Amino acid sequence: MPKIVLEGLVKRYGSIEVLHGIDLEMQENEFTVFVGPSGCGKSTTLRMIAGLESVTEGEIYVDGKPVSHLEPKARDLAMVFQDYALYPHMNVAKNMSFALRLQRRPKAEIDEKVSAVAATLGLTPYLNRKPGALSGGQRQRVAMGRALTRDSATFLFDEPLSNLDAKLRGEMRAELALMSERVQKNMIYVTHDQIEAMTLADRIVVMNGGYIQQQGSPEELFKHPVNKFVAGFLGMPPMNFLDGVISNRDGKAFVEGAGFSIALPPEKTAVALSHPAKDVTLGIRPSDLVYDPAARDEHALSLSIVVSEYIGAQTVLLCDCGGQKVEVELKSTIPIDKSGQLRFAINPEGIHLFDQKTENAL
Amino acid sequence: MSIAIRANRLTPYMFMAPAVLILVVALLYPIGYMVYASFLDWSPSQRIGEADFVGLRNYANLLTDEAFRESFWVTIKFASVVVTLEMIIGVGLALLLDRNIRGMSMLRTIFILPMMIAPIVVGLMWRYMYHPTVGIFNRTLKSLGFEEGIPWLSDSTWSFVAVVIADVWQWTPFIFILSLAAMQSLPRSALEAAEIDGATGWQKIWMIKLPLMMPVLIVTLLLRLIDAFKVLEVILVLTNGGPGLSTEIVALRIFRTAQEFQELGEAAAMSNSLLMLLMALTIGMFVFNKIQEGRAERMRLAANQEAH
Ligand SMILES: Nc1ncnc2c1ncn2[C@@H]1O[C@H](COP(=O)(O)OP(=O)(O)OP(=O)(O)O)[C@@H](O)[C@H]1O
Ligand SMILES: [Mg+2]
Numbered sequence: 001m002p003k004i005v006l007e008g009l010v011k012r013y014g015s016i017e018v019l020h021g022i023d024l025e026m027q028e029n030e031f032t033v034f035v036g037p038s039g040c041g042k043s044t045t046l047r048m049i050a051g052l053e054s055v056t057e058g059e060i061y062v063d064g065k066p067v068s069h070l071e072p073k074a075r076d077l078a079m080v081f082q083d084y085a086l087y088p089h090m091n092v093a094k095n096m097s098f099a100l101r102l103q104r105r106p107k108a109e110i111d112e113k114v115s116a117v118a119a120t121l122g123l124t125p126y127l128n129r130k131p132g133a134l135s136g137g138q139r140q141r142v143a144m145g146r147a148l149t150r151d152s153a154t155f156l157f158d159e160p161l162s163n164l165d166a167k168l169r170g171e172m173r174a175e176l177a178l179m180s181e182r183v184q185k186n187m188i189y190v191t192h193d194q195i196e197a198m199t200l201a202d203r204i205v206v207m208n209g210g211y212i213q214q215q216g217s218p219e220e221l222f223k224h225p226v227n228k229f230v231a232g233f234l235g236m237p238p239m240n241f242l243d244g245v246i247s248n249r250d251g252k253a254f255v256e257g258a259g260f261s262i263a264l265p266p267e268k269t270a271v272a273l274s275h276p277a278k279d280v281t282l283g284i285r286p287s288d289l290v291y292d293p294a295a296r297d298e299h300a301l302s303l304s305i306v307v308s309e310y311i312g313a314q315t316v317l318l319c320d321c322g323g324q325k326v327e328v329e330l331k332s333t334i335p336i337d338k339s340g341q342l343r344f345a346i347n348p349e350g351i352h353l354f355d356q357k358t359e360n361a362l
Numbered sequence: 363m364s365i366a367i368r369a370n371r372l373t374p375y376m377f378m379a380p381a382v383l384i385l386v387v388a389l390l391y392p393i394g395y396m397v398y399a400s401f402l403d404w405s406p407s408q409r410i411g412e413a414d415f416v417g418l419r420n421y422a423n424l425l426t427d428e429a430f431r432e433s434f435w436v437t438i439k440f441a442s443v444v445v446t447l448e449m450i451i452g453v454g455l456a457l458l459l460d461r462n463i464r465g466m467s468m469l470r471t472i473f474i475l476p477m478m479i480a481p482i483v484v485g486l487m488w489r490y491m492y493h494p495t496v497g498i499f500n501r502t503l504k505s506l507g508f509e510e511g512i513p514w515l516s517d518s519t520w521s522f523v524a525v526v527i528a529d530v531w532q533w534t535p536f537i538f539i540l541s542l543a544a545m546q547s548l549p550r551s552a553l554e555a556a557e558i559d560g561a562t563g564w565q566k567i568w569m570i571k572l573p574l575m576m577p578v579l580i581v582t583l584l585l586r587l588i589d590a591f592k593v594l595e596v597i598l599v600l601t602n603g604g605p606g607l608s609t610e611i612v613a614l615r616i617f618r619t620a621q622e623f624q625e626l627g628e629a630a631a632m633s634n635s636l637l638m639l640l641m642a643l644t645i646g647m648f649v650f651n652k653i654q655e656g657r658a659e660r661m662r663l664a665a666n667q668e669a670h
Contacts, residue, residue, distance in 0.1 A: 050558060051557075052554050052557070052558075071557070072554075072557040072558045073557055073558070073559075073560040073561070073562075077558065078558065078559075079555070079558045081551055081554070081555060083551055084551075085549070085551035085552050085554060085555040086552065086555075087552050087555070087556070087570060088549065088552065088574065089573045089574055089576075098556070098559050098561075098569075099559035099560055102559060102560050102561055102565060103560065132658065133658075146555070146559075150559075
């Protein structure tokens with residue numbers, strides 16, 4: 001299956017530039033996930049790859065050949081649209097078999113394909129319905145089914161699970177993960193949901209405001225975000241940010257701020273002390289904060305609870321640390337004094353530092 | 363039941379009353395008048411009260427009236443030919459011009475000009491153009507080397523062609539404009555999906571655009587058909603039904619029966635026959651709509667049942 005490369009992709013609508021030069025190399029059979037806030041240009045990028053949107057500048061290469069002048073149908077891809085884009089006058093079976101019927105495949109093969117896909121998507125009871133008589137989630141599954149009946153080289157998904165309930169979404173996510181391993185195709189997937197992004201992706205591409213912020217494996221992005229935006233975007237509950245100042249105490253680096261003074265681990269010391277600007281933002285994920293009343297001051301945060309949200313086995317505590325907001329997670333069974341100060345030890349590997357001005361990681 | 367409640371129940375009818383009154387006076391009275399007249403032997407010199415009641419004789423006469431039967435046949439032929447041509451050309455043009463090119467809105471406005479011209483003027487215009495010696499068509503043919511020219515309005519076959527051309531010229535824009543509107547309200551993304559699924563331009567037209575436009579197209583077709591059955595002015599001016607009876611459509615026949623032959627009762631009977639034919643068409647259109655709605659309703663019900 002082909003290797004897709006985007007080179008300096010720019011999209012302008014009139015004088016409005018919505019994509020400012022997207023460079024991306026997707027390996028063969030890779031599952032690439034685009035994530036980013038609403039309006040950052042994910043759908044636009046996907047639609048340009050599909051050929052539904054013209055390329056203003058730059059080029060798209062498939063297996064080394066430029067394709068931006070080709071019509072969608074010459075690009076051998078299947079797509080799930082954000083707004084489903086079903087054929088309103090055809091029933092579910094006809095919708096799903098449309099491409100195959102255009103290719104004049106034998107009827108037996110078409111029926112077999114459609115019923116197999118319909119079964120995995122739980123659409124069998126609705127095969128004779130028109131889209132107008134389906135719920136939003138059912139329509140979305142039909143849109144998915146229409147793409148999956150085809151055996152194109154590349155699959156494009158634009159938020160294909162956004163309208164499903166949590167349980168169904170989980171099932172479909174697992175189904176997709178299975179499928180992507182089984183069929184070995186290029187998958188390009190757009191989502192808001194970071195669990196989808198983290199679980200499905202071989203490569204995550206984080207976009208914001210028409211730029212790629214960072215790309216890489218889920219683990220890479222989670223552990224080594226290049227800037228504050230990526231750090232805050234991936235992970236749930238999101239990373240905590242505390243503004244502070246770097247100080248040097250006898251060769252040991254500290255970050256000091258209102259209500260905390262944290263010693264940096266040895267591997268961060270050199271980079272922190274050599275950084276020209278002293279104003280930094282300390283980033284710590286809730287999962288790197290562990291409740292520990294005995295923790296030492298320089299490795300811990302002292303927090304007072306503002307809101308406590310019970311969500312079953314875990315409780316999410318929204319706390320205050322010298323006027324800045326910090327979220328932590330705690331096993332619900334641990335007895336705590338909700339009115340007093342709580343100590344949370346910081347996992348030294350979970351400390352991230354960002355320049356306050358540029359927001360880039362140190 | 364208290365008076366207040368009764369008054370409440372009557373309120374909507376009271377609000378409707380003026381509209382109903384106008385409808386009865388303006389619509390039903392003339393129709394009733396015409397239906398009543400069709401049972402009379404009535405000449406314009408008599409008041410309606412003085413005319414003799416003849417029962418169904420006027421209708422019986424129609425059945426044996428060669429000229430009327432001929433005009434009925436001409437009308438059906440005319441309506442089906444012009445509506446077919448107009449649908450094909452109108453929808454075809456809409457398919458061609460449904461794109462965002464600069465100046466397209468200007469072009470669209472020009473296209474609908476013929477519709478805005480009064481039918482009498484259209485008739486006169488075309489009569490001059492069809493003129494055997496000084497008309498633009500025959501002069502053009504002559505300059506191309508066809509000395510003979512075409513007897514546009516004096517040959518029975520050509521005169522039919524001539525009125526068809528004039529009608530197509532005037533009414534194609536109507537279909538063009540309605541189908542263009544229908545086409546532009548088609549779901550864009552479904553067409554994009556079809557492109558991704560590998561549909562060619564023709565396949566998109568046949569498998570997506572036309573089926574989705576079908577409800578609008580059918581209503582357009584019926585509206586146009588009803589109108590084509592009633593056409594009068596253009597043909598009156600252009601050929602006055604001739605030569606012979608070759609272009610004498612029912613409306614013209616009715617006009618002449620009343621004007622020239624002074625048979626008001628007979629003319630009313632003819633009008634009623636035409637009215638019944640148009641009613642049948644309208645009811646056809648109505649039933650079509652109902653069937654469509656019914657189908658949608660049944661599917662919604664089925665969907666709801668399974669959801670519970
Ligand atoms: N036809 C257009 N003309 C002008 N601007 C447009 C047009 N289409 C999209 N945009 C702009 O381009 C930007 C990117 O849109 P896009 O649909 O790619 O966002 P997205 O990342 O898919 O968002 P979402 O997650 O909400 O679907 C948006 O700011 C949008 O306003
Ligand atoms: Mg989008």
